[in-house]
Amino acid sequence: MKHTNIRNFCIIAHIDHGKSTLADRLLEATSTISKAEMKDQVLDSMDLERERGITIKMHAITMEYQAKNGEKYILNLIDTPGHVDFTYEVSRSLAACEGALLIVDAAQGIEAQTVSNLYMAIENDLEIIPVINKIDLPSAQIDHVKQQIIDIIGCKDEEILLASAKMGLGIPEILEEVVKKIPAPQGDTEAPTRALIFDSMFNAYRGAVAYIRVKEGTIRAGQQIRFFNTGKVFEAQEVGILRLRQIKHDSLSAGEVGYIIAGAKDVKDTKVGDTITTVNNPATEALPGYREVKPMVYSGLFPSDTDQYEDLRAALEKLRLNDSALFYEPETSIALGFGFRCGFLGLLHMEIIQERLEREYLLDLVTTVPNVEFHAFTKVGTMVAVDNPANLPPVNDIEHIEEPFITSSILTPAEYVGNIMALAMERRGIYINTEYIDKTRANLHYEFPLTEVIFDFYDKLKSISRGYASFDYEFKDYRASEVVRLDILLNGDPVDALSVIVHKDKAYEWGRKVCEKLQELIPRQMFQIAIQASIGSKVIARETIKALRKNVTAKCYGGDISRKRKLLEKQKEGKKRMKQLGTVQVPQEAFLAVLKG
Amino acid sequence: MPDSSALYIHVPYCKRKCNYCDFYSVTELDSKKRYFDALNKEISLYSNKPPFALDTINTIYLGGGTPSLLAPEEALLLLNHLKWNFHITGRVEVSFEANPGTVLQTNLYSFLKAGFNRITIGVQSFHDGELAVLTRIHNGEEAINAVRLARKAGFENIGIDLIFGIPGQTPASWRESLQRAVDLRPHHISMYGLTIEPHTPLGLAIKSRQLSRCDEELERDMYLKGIEVLESAGYEHYEISNLALQGYRSRHNQKYWNGNPYLGLGPAAHSFNGIQRWWNCANVEQYCQYLDEDLLPFEKKEQLSIEQKCQELILLGLRRKEGIDLQQWSQVASGDLLTSAEPVIKELGGLDTRTLPFKNSKHNRLLTVLHKRLCLTRQGLLLYDTVCEKLAQVI
The missing domain is CATH 3.30.70.2570 (Elongation factor 4, C-terminal domain)
Structure with missing residues (x-):
C-alpha cells in the first residue's frame, strides 16, 4: 500500500457523545466487522481473549475503504482513553495521528474535556473534521452547536458534518471526508527507525503487547529492537496490524499503525510515549513528548479482612500488568494493619481501581483519605516527597512545604459562573481568565492546589451547575504552601x-x-x-x-x-x-x- | 434433674393498646369465639405430638394481651381442655396476667375457682401522671385496689409489674411507687426499665420529640434504687428484672431461663422443645385459618446449632442469679468457658469472686463465679447486654 493511501485518525468526544457507536458504524461501513460479528464480539470476547490471545478492547483498528474516487485506502482508527486522568495517554494517541474526528452531541454541545483534547489535537497539527452527532434527537440544537464549533475551531459552516451514528446517518460522508481532508502520513521508510508507543496492554500468554505508530523507517519481525527510554533491547517476535484480531505482517513501516510483541513480561517495558527503534538502523533521538507518568493521588488500600492481604497483593499485581500508571507499595497502619499505599493518576483512576478490586477480585477494602504528594523541604536542605501523611518529617525540621498545583478549565453555561467562582474561591482557586466560547458558554481558567479538587470537587461542581459544567485539568507545578x-x-x-x-x-x-x-x-x-x-x-x-x-x-x-x-x-x-x-x-x-x- | 415442661397461652385481646406495647394484640373482640375454637384445635393437635404429648407439665401461663378480659367460663373451659389433653401433674403453677382496669371482684374469684392460683397484675406505676403517659386504662388507685381485690378473692400468690424510666418520671415518684408496692406486699415484683420500641406510638412520640426519653443516668439510679428498696423489704433479686419473697419465684418464667421446653399456644406464641424454636403467626385471622385446615399455625421454625445453644446459655444464664452453669456449658460447647473467654473477661475487667451474684462488687467488676457458675455482679447487671455481646464473641 502506498503511504498516500493511508489515513491515521482518532475520535475526540466527550463520554456519551456517541464515540463507540460511531466507531462501530465506521467498522460496519468498511466491512471490517459485520453486524453479526459485532454481536459475536460481545458474546465471545472472554473465550476469544483466553483461547487465542487477542484483545477485543479497541486500542486501534485498521479498516479498508474503497473511496468514491476508486482508490483503496487504509484507515487506522486509534482509540483515545475517555477521561480526564489520562490526558497524557490521550496526547500520545493524538501524536500517532494526522487527523481527528471531533464528535459533539447535538443536544449537549461541547464539554470542557472535549475542548482540552481538541486544543491538544490542534497543537499536534491534526486536521480536525467536526461532526455533530445525534441529530435525530428531538432536543438537538444543530445551529447552536454549529456556532459553538465555529467559535472554537474557526471552521466554515459547511465543513461541519451531520450524523446520527445510532440511525446510521452521515457515515459515508464521514469516511469520504477522512480520505479527502486528513493528510497521508509522511516519513521515510528507509530512515532510522522510530515508532511511537501510543498504548500497550498485557496478555497472559504473550506478555506485553505494544500498539505503535511507525513514524520513520521499518520494523521487521525477527529484528532486534530497542526501547529508547528504558534502554532495553528485545527481539520483535511478531508485528502486525489490528483488525478484529491481530493480523501478522512481516513488517510495519513509516506511516503504518499496528502492534508489536517483543517478549516483554511487563507493560513497564512498553511504556506509552516511549519510542522504539531498531538495532540495525537506530535513530539517535527519541520522538518528542515522552514523559514518565507519575501518580498524582495517593491512598492507602487495606483489606477489611486481614486474611485478604495476599489476595489484595495478587490483585494489584494483576491490575498493574495492564496499567503502568498504577503504583503500589506495602504499607503498615497501626489502625488498619497490612495494606498498600497506592498511587493513581487522578481521582477517577483511583475509583476505577478500587471498584475493580472490589468487583472483579471480590475484595472488601478500607481506603484512607486520598492525598497528593507534598514536598517537604527540611532545614538541612533536603527534599522529602511525602505521599503519606505519616511520613511528614517533624514540624521542627521543616523549612517549608510545597504542594502540587494544576491548571484547569471549567466549561459552563454562563448562568452558573457565579456559583462556580464561589466554589473556586472556597477551594483556594487562583483565577486566571474567562473566555466566552459563545454568548451562553464560558470557559473559566483557574489554578488550584490539586489537593482541593481530589476531594468531592467534581460532585460539587456538577451539583451547583445542575450537571452542566465540565472540568478538565493538568498538572502545573509545585508551590510553597501553608499546609x-x-x-x-x-x-x-x-x-x-x-x-x-x-x-x-x-x-x-x-x-x-x-x-x-x-x-x-x-x-x-x-x-x-x-x-x-x-x-x-x-x-x-x-x-x-x-x-x-x-x-x-x-x-x-x-x-x-x-x-x-x-x-x-x-x-x-x-x-x-x-x-x-x-x-x-x-x-x-x-x-x-x-x-x- | 429434668424439670417438667411449661404451657403458655397467648390471649391476643386488649381493651385498648398501650403506647409502649410491642406484643401482639387486637382491640376488636369479635373474633374471640373463632379464636377459642382455633385454640382448642391447636391444643388437640399438639396433644398427639411428642414431646409435649408425653411430657409432664407443671406450669401454665396465660399472657397477653389481657387474659383478665376472658369471661371466667372461658378461662375454665380452656383450663379443662388443657388438662384433658396434656399430662398436667403435681403441684401446678397456673398464672394469668390481669390489667387493673379490667378486674372485678367476682371475676377474680371465678378465676381462682377455675384453677388459677397465681395472678400477675400490670400495675406499672402508682402515679396517675405516669400511667397517663403510658396510656394505661387505669389509675394508681385502681392499681392498689386490684392488688387488694386479688388478695380478698383468695389469691395466695400475687405478682405485680412496675415500670421505671417512664418519660417524666422522677426519682421521688419512683421511690413512691416502690414504697406503695412494698406496703401492698405482693409475693412477686417485676420491675422493668421501659423499653422504647421504635415502631410503637411511644417510640414515634419520642422520635418526634413530643416526649423525651428518660436520662440514662437517672434510669440507672432508679434501677439500683429499686433493687435496694425491694431487697431491704425482704424480696430476693433472682433475675435481672424480677424479685420475689422466699418461695414465690415465678416457676413458669424460670423455665424460659433454664432452657426447659415450653409449648406456646395462640397467635404469636413461641415454643421450644429443647432443640427447635418456633413461633406462631402474629395474626388472629391467619392463625384461625391455619387451624381451620388442621394445620399447625407456626410461621417459622429454627433448629439450634451448637453455637446458637451456647449463645442462649449466655443470654439466659446471665439473667439469673444462678448464672451460667459452667458444667452444662462444657457439655454443650465441649470446652471450658472460663478458658476460652479469658481475654474477654479480662477486657470486661476480670472476675471478682469475692462478690456474690447480683451484689455490689467493691472492685467494680462485672462478673463473678460461684459454685461453678458464671454470674453477673450488680455492676454487671447494668451492662448485661454488653457482657452478653462480648461473651458471645468467644463462641
Missing part, C-alpha cells in the same frame, strides 16, 4: 489512618467534621472515649462519647429469646467489621464516612 498535618486521636492515641495534610485555614473545619462523624459512628463502649483533632500538640476540635452506664434488656421471656440471640449473632458479625484501636473499637464505616467529607 499542616492534622491528626485524629482516640483517647489520646493518634489513628494513623485518619491523619491528613491540609491547608492550615481548613484544618479546623476538617477536624471538627471528622470528630463529629466519628462521634456518630463509634458505638458507645464501657468507658468514655475522647475524640480529638490536633495539629502537633495543639487540640483544635474535640467530641466525647459517653461511657455506657446502663445497657440491659429488661424483658427476656419465651418470645424474646430468638430475637435476643439474633441480635448477638448480628453483633458478632458486626465485630468482624470493627477495628480495634487501642481499647476503642471503631467500625470500618467510620473510615469510609470520613472519605465522604
Whole structure:
C-alpha cells in the first residue's frame, strides 16, 4: 500500500457523545466487522481473549475503504482513553495521528474535556473534521452547536458534518471526508527507525503487547529492537496490524499503525510515549513528548479482612500488568494493619481501581483519605516527597512545604459562573481568565492546589451547575504552601489512618467534621472515649462519647429469646467489621464516612 | 434433674393498646369465639405430638394481651381442655396476667375457682401522671385496689409489674411507687426499665420529640434504687428484672431461663422443645385459618446449632442469679468457658469472686463465679447486654 493511501485518525468526544457507536458504524461501513460479528464480539470476547490471545478492547483498528474516487485506502482508527486522568495517554494517541474526528452531541454541545483534547489535537497539527452527532434527537440544537464549533475551531459552516451514528446517518460522508481532508502520513521508510508507543496492554500468554505508530523507517519481525527510554533491547517476535484480531505482517513501516510483541513480561517495558527503534538502523533521538507518568493521588488500600492481604497483593499485581500508571507499595497502619499505599493518576483512576478490586477480585477494602504528594523541604536542605501523611518529617525540621498545583478549565453555561467562582474561591482557586466560547458558554481558567479538587470537587461542581459544567485539568507545578498535618486521636492515641495534610485555614473545619462523624459512628463502649483533632500538640476540635452506664434488656421471656440471640449473632458479625484501636473499637464505616467529607 | 415442661397461652385481646406495647394484640373482640375454637384445635393437635404429648407439665401461663378480659367460663373451659389433653401433674403453677382496669371482684374469684392460683397484675406505676403517659386504662388507685381485690378473692400468690424510666418520671415518684408496692406486699415484683420500641406510638412520640426519653443516668439510679428498696423489704433479686419473697419465684418464667421446653399456644406464641424454636403467626385471622385446615399455625421454625445453644446459655444464664452453669456449658460447647473467654473477661475487667451474684462488687467488676457458675455482679447487671455481646464473641 502506498503511504498516500493511508489515513491515521482518532475520535475526540466527550463520554456519551456517541464515540463507540460511531466507531462501530465506521467498522460496519468498511466491512471490517459485520453486524453479526459485532454481536459475536460481545458474546465471545472472554473465550476469544483466553483461547487465542487477542484483545477485543479497541486500542486501534485498521479498516479498508474503497473511496468514491476508486482508490483503496487504509484507515487506522486509534482509540483515545475517555477521561480526564489520562490526558497524557490521550496526547500520545493524538501524536500517532494526522487527523481527528471531533464528535459533539447535538443536544449537549461541547464539554470542557472535549475542548482540552481538541486544543491538544490542534497543537499536534491534526486536521480536525467536526461532526455533530445525534441529530435525530428531538432536543438537538444543530445551529447552536454549529456556532459553538465555529467559535472554537474557526471552521466554515459547511465543513461541519451531520450524523446520527445510532440511525446510521452521515457515515459515508464521514469516511469520504477522512480520505479527502486528513493528510497521508509522511516519513521515510528507509530512515532510522522510530515508532511511537501510543498504548500497550498485557496478555497472559504473550506478555506485553505494544500498539505503535511507525513514524520513520521499518520494523521487521525477527529484528532486534530497542526501547529508547528504558534502554532495553528485545527481539520483535511478531508485528502486525489490528483488525478484529491481530493480523501478522512481516513488517510495519513509516506511516503504518499496528502492534508489536517483543517478549516483554511487563507493560513497564512498553511504556506509552516511549519510542522504539531498531538495532540495525537506530535513530539517535527519541520522538518528542515522552514523559514518565507519575501518580498524582495517593491512598492507602487495606483489606477489611486481614486474611485478604495476599489476595489484595495478587490483585494489584494483576491490575498493574495492564496499567503502568498504577503504583503500589506495602504499607503498615497501626489502625488498619497490612495494606498498600497506592498511587493513581487522578481521582477517577483511583475509583476505577478500587471498584475493580472490589468487583472483579471480590475484595472488601478500607481506603484512607486520598492525598497528593507534598514536598517537604527540611532545614538541612533536603527534599522529602511525602505521599503519606505519616511520613511528614517533624514540624521542627521543616523549612517549608510545597504542594502540587494544576491548571484547569471549567466549561459552563454562563448562568452558573457565579456559583462556580464561589466554589473556586472556597477551594483556594487562583483565577486566571474567562473566555466566552459563545454568548451562553464560558470557559473559566483557574489554578488550584490539586489537593482541593481530589476531594468531592467534581460532585460539587456538577451539583451547583445542575450537571452542566465540565472540568478538565493538568498538572502545573509545585508551590510553597501553608499546609499542616492534622491528626485524629482516640483517647489520646493518634489513628494513623485518619491523619491528613491540609491547608492550615481548613484544618479546623476538617477536624471538627471528622470528630463529629466519628462521634456518630463509634458505638458507645464501657468507658468514655475522647475524640480529638490536633495539629502537633495543639487540640483544635474535640467530641466525647459517653461511657455506657446502663445497657440491659429488661424483658427476656419465651418470645424474646430468638430475637435476643439474633441480635448477638448480628453483633458478632458486626465485630468482624470493627477495628480495634487501642481499647476503642471503631467500625470500618467510620473510615469510609470520613472519605465522604 | 429434668424439670417438667411449661404451657403458655397467648390471649391476643386488649381493651385498648398501650403506647409502649410491642406484643401482639387486637382491640376488636369479635373474633374471640373463632379464636377459642382455633385454640382448642391447636391444643388437640399438639396433644398427639411428642414431646409435649408425653411430657409432664407443671406450669401454665396465660399472657397477653389481657387474659383478665376472658369471661371466667372461658378461662375454665380452656383450663379443662388443657388438662384433658396434656399430662398436667403435681403441684401446678397456673398464672394469668390481669390489667387493673379490667378486674372485678367476682371475676377474680371465678378465676381462682377455675384453677388459677397465681395472678400477675400490670400495675406499672402508682402515679396517675405516669400511667397517663403510658396510656394505661387505669389509675394508681385502681392499681392498689386490684392488688387488694386479688388478695380478698383468695389469691395466695400475687405478682405485680412496675415500670421505671417512664418519660417524666422522677426519682421521688419512683421511690413512691416502690414504697406503695412494698406496703401492698405482693409475693412477686417485676420491675422493668421501659423499653422504647421504635415502631410503637411511644417510640414515634419520642422520635418526634413530643416526649423525651428518660436520662440514662437517672434510669440507672432508679434501677439500683429499686433493687435496694425491694431487697431491704425482704424480696430476693433472682433475675435481672424480677424479685420475689422466699418461695414465690415465678416457676413458669424460670423455665424460659433454664432452657426447659415450653409449648406456646395462640397467635404469636413461641415454643421450644429443647432443640427447635418456633413461633406462631402474629395474626388472629391467619392463625384461625391455619387451624381451620388442621394445620399447625407456626410461621417459622429454627433448629439450634451448637453455637446458637451456647449463645442462649449466655443470654439466659446471665439473667439469673444462678448464672451460667459452667458444667452444662462444657457439655454443650465441649470446652471450658472460663478458658476460652479469658481475654474477654479480662477486657470486661476480670472476675471478682469475692462478690456474690447480683451484689455490689467493691472492685467494680462485672462478673463473678460461684459454685461453678458464671454470674453477673450488680455492676454487671447494668451492662448485661454488653457482657452478653462480648461473651458471645468467644463462641
